[in-house]
Amino acid sequence: MPLLLAACASVERAATPPDSTAELPARWTATDTDRPVANTALATWWQQLGSAEFNTLAERALTRNTSLRSAQAALRQARALRAASEAATRPSLSLGSQAQRQQADGMGGSTSLSLGFSASWEADLWGAQSLGLAASRADERAAEADLAATRLALLAELGLAWTQWQADLARQQITQASLRSLEHTASLVRWNAQAGLASALDVEQTVQTLESTRASLLALNTQVTQDQHAIAVLTGDGPATPLPEASGSLMDLGWPQLDQALSQLATGQPADLLRRRPDLLSAEAGVQAAWLRRRQTDRAAWPGLALTGTLGLQAATLAGLGQPGAALATLGAAADWTLLDGGRQTAQRDQQDAALEAARARYDAALLSALKDTEDSLVALRGATERQTALRLSAQAAQQAMRLSQARQQAGLINTAALLEAQRTALSTDLSWIAARADQASHLIRTWKSLGGGWDAPAAR
Numbered sequence: 001m002p003l004l005l006a007a008c009a010s011v012e013r014a015a016t017p018p019d020s021t022a023e024l025p026a027r028w029t030a031t032d033t034d035r036p037v038a039n040t041a042l043a044t045w046w047q048q049l050g051s052a053e054f055n056t057l058a059e060r061a062l063t064r065n066t067s068l069r070s071a072q073a074a075l076r077q078a079r080a081l082r083a084a085s086e087a088a089t090r091p092s093l094s095l096g097s098q099a100q101r102q103q104a105d106g107m108g109g110s111t112s113l114s115l116g117f118s119a120s121w122e123a124d125l126w127g128a129q130s131l132g133l134a135a136s137r138a139d140e141r142a143a144e145a146d147l148a149a150t151r152l153a154l155l156a157e158l159g160l161a162w163t164q165w166q167a168d169l170a171r172q173q174i175t176q177a178s179l180r181s182l183e184h185t186a187s188l189v190r191w192n193a194q195a196g197l198a199s200a201l202d203v204e205q206t207v208q209t210l211e212s213t214r215a216s217l218l219a220l221n222t223q224v225t226q227d228q229h230a231i232a233v234l235t236g237d238g239p240a241t242p243l244p245e246a247s248g249s250l251m252d253l254g255w256p257q258l259d260q261a262l263s264q265l266a267t268g269q270p271a272d273l274l275r276r277r278p279d280l281l282s283a284e285a286g287v288q289a290a291w292l293r294r295r296q297t298d299r300a301a302w303p304g305l306a307l308t309g310t311l312g313l314q315a316a317t318l319a320g321l322g323q324p325g326a327a328l329a330t331l332g333a334a335a336d337w338t339l340l341d342g343g344r345q346t347a348q349r350d351q352q353d354a355a356l357e358a359a360r361a362r363y364d365a366a367l368l369s370a371l372k373d374t375e376d377s378l379v380a381l382r383g384a385t386e387r388q389t390a391l392r393l394s395a396q397a398a399q400q401a402m403r404l405s406q407a408r409q410q411a412g413l414i415n416t417a418a419l420l421e422a423q424r425t426a427l428s429t430d431l432s433w434i435a436a437r438a439d440q441a442s443h444l445i446r447t448w449k450s451l452g453g454g455w456d457a458p459a460a461r
Contacts, residue, residue, distance in 0.1 A: 022367045025270050030378035035266040042276070043456050045448040046159060048264070050257030053244040054162050057235055061158050062151065064236025071143075071150040078136075078143035085136035089129045091121035116312010116328065123307065128299035131292045138289035145282035152278060152454035158234045159445040165227035166246055166254035167438035171431055172220045173250060178427040179217055182210045185423065189416055202416035209420050213427065253434075253441055262385065262444060267378065267451060270371060276452030277370050283363040290359040294352040301345045303337035373450040381443035388436040395426075395433040402426040 027034050041048060046058055062068065100112045124130055189206045192198035229239035246254035255261070274280055313326040338345070405422035408414045448454070 022364050022371070024274075024367075025371070027269055028267055028375065028378055030375050030382060031267055033267065034269050037266045037268040037272060037276075037451065039276075039457055041266075042448065042451060042453040045445075045453040046155065048257060048261040049255040050260075051162075051246060051248075051254055053246050054159070054254065056244060057162070057231065058155060058158060060235040060237075061154055065154050065234060066236060068147075068150055068154055071147040075140075075143040075147050078140045082133075082136040082140045085133045089124060089133060091119055093117060093119045112314065114312060114314040114328070116310055116314075118308070118310045118312075120306060120308045123305045125305055126299040126302045128296050128302075131296035131299060135289045135292035135296065138285045138292060142282045142285035142289065145278040145285060148278035148455040149282060152449060152452070154234065155454040156445055156449035158231065160442050161227065161231045161234060162254055163438055163441045163445065165224065165231060165243075166252075167434055168220060168224045168227055169246075170250050170253060170434045172217065172224055174430045174434065175213060175217045175220055175427065178423065178430075179210070179213050182206070182213055182423060185416075185419065186210050198416060205417055205420055209424060251434075251437065253437055255441055258441055258444075262440070265381075265444065265447065267374075267447070270374070273367075273370050273374070273452060276457040277366075278452065278455060278457075279366050280363070280370055283359070283366040287356070287359045287363050290352070290356040294349070294356050297345070297348050297352045301338065303335055306334045306336070308332045308334070370450070374447070377443055377447040377450045381440070381447050384436060384439040384443050388433070388440045391429065391433040391436045395429040398422075398426040398429040 046054055095117055097115045098113070100114075102110050102112075122129070186203075186206045189198050189202050193200065193203050228243055231243055232239050232241040235241075246252075248254070248256040252258055274284075308330075309332070310328065310330045312328055314328045315323065315326040402422045402425070405414060405419045409416065409419040
């Protein structure tokens with residue numbers, strides 16, 4: 001009994017987070033706030049952005065995405081292996097029958113018929129079976145975390161694809177509006193050229209700008225279609241499946257509450273990642289499983305004890321099986337202790353030591369990667385927000401400059417080249433602003449992902 005209790009205590013100690021050589025900072029360096037994160041809000045981060053259309057796509061992806069279905073199957077497999085490990089610790093009972101005929105030279109033969117139950121059980125004297133079962137449970141926890149990581153990555157990828165699609169739609173509409181304006185300018189220049197008020201150079205410059213913009217629009221049309229294909233496949237549908245159209249302002253990029261979500265971003269503290277990031281939880285479970293299997297290897301080398309028993313009937317004929325004297329019962333015990341194995345057990349321990357060290361290294365790598373992901377996302381989000389503000393003001397100024405240029409060109413105060421340059425500048429700054437706005441939304445999604453958003457993380461312990 002003391003040995004069994006000691007084994008249980010060892011298994012319990014393995015449930016603590018593994019030691020790591022990576023240092024965990026007290027706070028994030030890329031943000032001035034460490035506002036606590038609400039688990040519910042982070043688990044469903046997309047709902048903070050207020051897009052009913054995206055919510056529909058997210059629900060569809062969570063039920064149909066192929067990568068998620070594969071991770072779910074892997075979890076079922078891990079659970080089945082854990083159940084098999086549990087079954088191996090319990091007694092087994094089987095029903096069997098046998099018919100045997102013996103014949104000796106010069107002597108008569110004998111027949112033996114038997115029917116009965118046989119049972120066996122290997123005693124877990126040193127806790128080796130318990131350690132193996134605990135390792136299987138750690139594997140199951142790792143598979144659960146891997147499923148959560150797949151879900152987290154899927155939702156973030158879907159959010160980024162949605163943002164890209166909406167940004168390309170905005171670029172498409174802006175380019176279409178610019179193309180219409182250029183077509184109007186080209187018509188005016190041609191009329192002026194016919195009236196001798198514009199040169200052939202003015203006409204060619206206008207045509208060049210017009211057709212260049214048209215080519216850009218054609219490329220955007222292709223990109224928008226490809227964006228739709230990417231989203232459809234993420235939701236488990238064929239690429240040609242129609243998608244819901246986003247409501248709200250063009251500048252929202254499909255996220256009506258984007259600005260509100262940006263202003264209310266909560267990052268918490270780096271230590272929160274240990275329970276919120278499923279990749280860290282998976283790596284932690286991997287260390288625990290390796291630790292447990294290392295201990296199991298030690299205990300398996302100690303003496304073993306197996307109990308066996310049978311209860312049945314044995315007779316020379318079928319009719320004899322029903323007679324009172326046919327009853328048979330046996331009970332046995334077998335002890336086993338390997339004294340010499342040519343170094344096999346030592347090699348197994350060395351292999352498990354290496355596996356444990358590799359698992360610890362993977363945990364350290366996962367922790368460092370998680371810290372880097374979050375710091376990178378926060379820095380990128382801050383830069384994108386500042387850049388978006390500057391480009392919004394630049395785009396507003398460029399639009400005003402274009403309107404003034406149109407008025408001055410119609411009044412004959414500037415030439416066609418100056419007007420075309422103003423139109424090109426207005427289009428370029430508008431597209432740059434959309435790109436910065438898309439970067440802002442994308443980096444917000446990446447920040448949520450790096451913080452472990454997209455699944456129901458366990459509560460703080």
